[in-house]
Amino acid sequence: MAQPILLQTPPRDPRAELEARLRDAPLEHAEALLAGLDLLQKLHDHGTLDLLRGAAGSRDQVIRIAVEAANTPETIRGLRNLFVLLNTFGSIPPETLAALVSAIPQGLEAGATPQPDPPGLWKLIREFAWDPDVRRGHHALISLLRAVGASMAEAKRS
Numbered sequence: 001m002a003q004p005i006l007l008q009t010p011p012r013d014p015r016a017e018l019e020a021r022l023r024d025a026p027l028e029h030a031e032a033l034l035a036g037l038d039l040l041q042k043l044h045d046h047g048t049l050d051l052l053r054g055a056a057g058s059r060d061q062v063i064r065i066a067v068e069a070a071n072t073p074e075t076i077r078g079l080r081n082l083f084v085l086l087n088t089f090g091s092i093p094p095e096t097l098a099a100l101v102s103a104i105p106q107g108l109e110a111g112a113t114p115q116p117d118p119p120g121l122w123k124l125i126r127e128f129a130w131d132p133d134v135r136r137g138h139h140a141l142i143s144l145l146r147a148v149g150a151s152m153a154e155a156k157r158s
Helices: 014-028 030-045 048-057 059-070 073-091 094-112 121-130 132-157
Strands: none
Touching: 014 030, 030 048, 048 059, 059 073, 121 132
């Protein structure tokens, strides 16, 4: 009759496996370890580690202070306003915003050009009333003011 083959595996020692991995880690990950140590040294040189250690040691107090600061009406209103501004900027077509933003430096440069004498009143009135670009700007400004006024009236009604 056949005899069973006894299979005996040596007992597994997880601690020895971890020690072997730890012993081999500096060789396998030398570049990453050096970069990490360099970063750690820079954080230490600038005092960031001390700051983090202090914050971690008093995390309950840090969390309490942050919650108290965030729980003020001003902070809540500020966050709401930030979201409104983000939505507003998100609704502006990028081409329109790009045209507006690129016009600002041009206008500032034109206005900062040194002139021997300031422009006369008649020249200012003529540019204000008859320059087509200035009239386009007036129309855009008036349209914006009309929309703001209508929005304010609507907010007052509701």
